[in-house]
Amino acid sequence: MATRDGTAEWRGDLKSGSGTVEVGSGLFSGNYSFASRFEEGQGTNPEELIGAAHAGCFAMALSNILAEEGHPAESINATAKVHLRNVDGNPTISQIDLVTEGRVPGIDQRQFADYAAQAKAGCPVSRALGGVGEVTLNATLAG
Numbered sequence: 001m002a003t004r005d006g007t008a009e010w011r012g013d014l015k016s017g018s019g020t021v022e023v024g025s026g027l028f029s030g031n032y033s034f035a036s037r038f039e040e041g042q043g044t045n046p047e048e049l050i051g052a053a054h055a056g057c058f059a060m061a062l063s064n065i066l067a068e069e070g071h072p073a074e075s076i077n078a079t080a081k082v083h084l085r086n087v088d089g090n091p092t093i094s095q096i097d098l099v100t101e102g103r104v105p106g107i108d109q110r111q112f113a114d115y116a117a118q119a120k121a122g123c124p125v126s127r128a129l130g131g132v133g134e135v136t137l138n139a140t141l142a143g
Helices: 034-038 046-068 109-122 124-128
Strands: 006-011 018-023 028-033 075-087 090-103 134-141
Touching: 018 046, 028 034, 046 075, 046 090, 046 109, 046 124, 090 109, 109 124, 109 134
Parallel strands: 090 134
Antiparallel strands: 006 018, 018 028, 075 090
């Protein structure tokens, strides 16, 4: 299997410093800062990147499960909302809410929710995030 890289550089102290992150050998790069991470400032942050990775992994896993069960998806949209909270005085990813909507002919809402739960439990990023206190799932089958 492949090894993937992400890089970051930080310049300065925590509150007034700034940094850049890069993934995919330059396919995405972004600026981040104390304000973009802990406040509402411009730029990205590690939690957004974790959310994107989790949503992408989950959507692929769900699509694979559906196809293996004979129900190829027309589309799977996924969002992972990563909650950074202060826990015992430390910034902590305390919760991730996975929200997905799929267009999948030939199945009902219960089946879709069951397949989504399998994907949540099995995707590599979900497994890597096993230390997160709570990971919720809201799976909706679109019309």
